[in-house]
Structure formats: C-alpha cells, structure tokens
Amino acid sequence: MPKIKAVQSIGEAQLIVTFESGIKKIYDCGSLLSRPQFHLLSSPAFFNAVHVDPGGYGISWSDDIDLSEYELWTNGKAVPNESLKTDVAKSRHAA
Numbered sequence: 001m002p003k004i005k006a007v008q009s010i011g012e013a014q015l016i017v018t019f020e021s022g023i024k025k026i027y028d029c030g031s032l033l034s035r036p037q038f039h040l041l042s043s044p045a046f047f048n049a050v051h052v053d054p055g056g057y058g059i060s061w062s063d064d065i066d067l068s069e070y071e072l073w074t075n076g077k078a079v080p081n082e083s084l085k086t087d088v089a090k091s092r093h094a095a
Helices: 030-034 036-042 069-075 082-094
Strands: 004-009 014-019 024-028 058-060 066-068
Touching: 004 058, 014 069, 024 069, 030 036, 058 069, 066 069
Parallel strands: none
Antiparallel strands: 004 014, 014 024, 058 066
C-alpha cells in the first residue's frame, strides 16, 4: 500500500490525496458526516485542518478523527494525470 505524501481539502467534504507513488486520488468525506464520530468535519475550518500522519500511514484532523491510507487508496477516485490531459488536448488540435 503506498504511503501518503500530501493531503489537501478541495471543497465541500472532499480531499485530494497524493501518494508517494505520485498517484492522486479524490476522497469524498460526505458520507462520513452522518456518523457521530465524524460530525466535526462539517465545520469548514476543522475540515481544512487535515494533515498527513507521521510515516504517511493515514491522515487526521485530531487524535480522535482520522482515516487510514488503505481507506483513502481503496475508496478514493483516481485523478487523471495532468500530462495525459495535455497530450489529449494537443492531439485534438493536430487533427
């Protein structure tokens, strides 16, 4: 399982997680907000305070609220490679 290199909040209850392999995934925390243990994530200021745990094995907001790299890797949606988008755009203009 790749370790987490960086995490950033990108909107309503969404994170973009960068793994050491360079792969980026978007993780939607929306479904977690209905659970009592994740209720604090509904506060934008608290949600934006997310950080990578030491060693890259997860992310957390506090000692009580965290997610593992397995959860983020397995349930995150892959972000298309930016260079792939550029190559596709170039090929359309060349045609």
